[in-house]
Amino acid sequence: MASAGGLHQLIDAHYEALYRYAYRLSGTAADAEDLTQEAFGKALARLPQLRDPERARGWLFRILRNAYLHKVRDQKRHKVVPLDAVGDLPDRPVEEMPEIDPAQLQLALNDLDETFRTPIILFYFEEFSYRDIAEQMDLPIGTVMSRLARGKAYLRSKLSPVDPEQNGLSPSLHRRTDDAQ
């Protein structure tokens, strides 16, 4: 059992990052707070398993993701974009990239299946290497990179400035529309 001081240190060092991760996974502030509390609660019970305090953040993120997966397992799954089926989506060069609205980003993330969403979130948190992400998700590093490439291409199709020549449709959606014809 951790001392009260050690527990406070763990909270102070990681609760903000953990909350943000939970928010990006679940999409709502209420769920994010619940998940953060649940993750810390489980971490407290399993604290003796944490051998290396340097790896506390990765360990906490993993606990939180498992809690999230457990929570959504029995919920009715919302419809997600089937990235596996569409192959590599092309990138469209843009000269200027305006700021991205965090809410818009969340909507785009919500479209993605968790298996694509998690590596994207961890990638942009900048604290996790591809190897860390692969360990978090129990996946080969090549699979992580492939999912990242597809997930990022999808985000660009949703979040990049609209090309007036394409009537407001993103290139990927054009391509999918064309494929369907």
Add this chain to the structure above:
Amino acid sequence: MDCRDAQFYLRLRRHTADELGSELTADLDRHVDTCPACAMQSRTAARFDRAVAAAMTGIPVPAGLRERLVVQLSAQRGAVLRRKAYRYVGVAAALFLTVGISYGMFWKARPVADTTALVHSLDRRADAELAEADVRDWLLAQKLPSQLPEPFDFRFYITHGTEPIQGRDVPVVVFRDPVGSEMAKVFVFRDGPFDLKAMATAQASHWQARVYTHEARGVVYVIAFTGPTLDPFLKTGLRS
């Protein structure tokens, strides 16, 4: 590296810490330096990544979340500690009860020291007939023949019991001649704990041993005694 590969790797390239490896990164850089389309793609990817990273982490953390976490975890920690403490107290109480009950049972089961029974028992030993009857009963209880190999006079009887001989307990009846202060012991050796085949009479400075092999099946008697003969211990008229 062609444009297709370059575009794939540009999506994976991290602009804060490159993890593609030095060789692949060098290949990619060489291609980007010579390909205006991929150079544009690289700049676009970098701008996009910066914009998404800013939006990704730009989530306001609710006010008071830290305090709520501290309260919740402190309560949980307290509950865990209490559960542990209750468990230890429970185990200690159970142990205390078990030891207490066992000790109480032992304490209650102790016999009352009975001086009346003691003097009656000594009286029986002083009475030759009663002593002989007691020894007979004891021998039978040991599953041994009730008769000793010689007609001992039980007025000289002292005690009976077992004595360790070569690490094994051997039944023995003890007599003492009150006049000459001589002593006789009748040992009953069983077949099993001992090899009885080669037993023979023996003589030492004060003691001598006489062996009786055919008195009963599976049993050999050894009478060890001091003094010149066994006669002082035997009933008058039956002496050998």
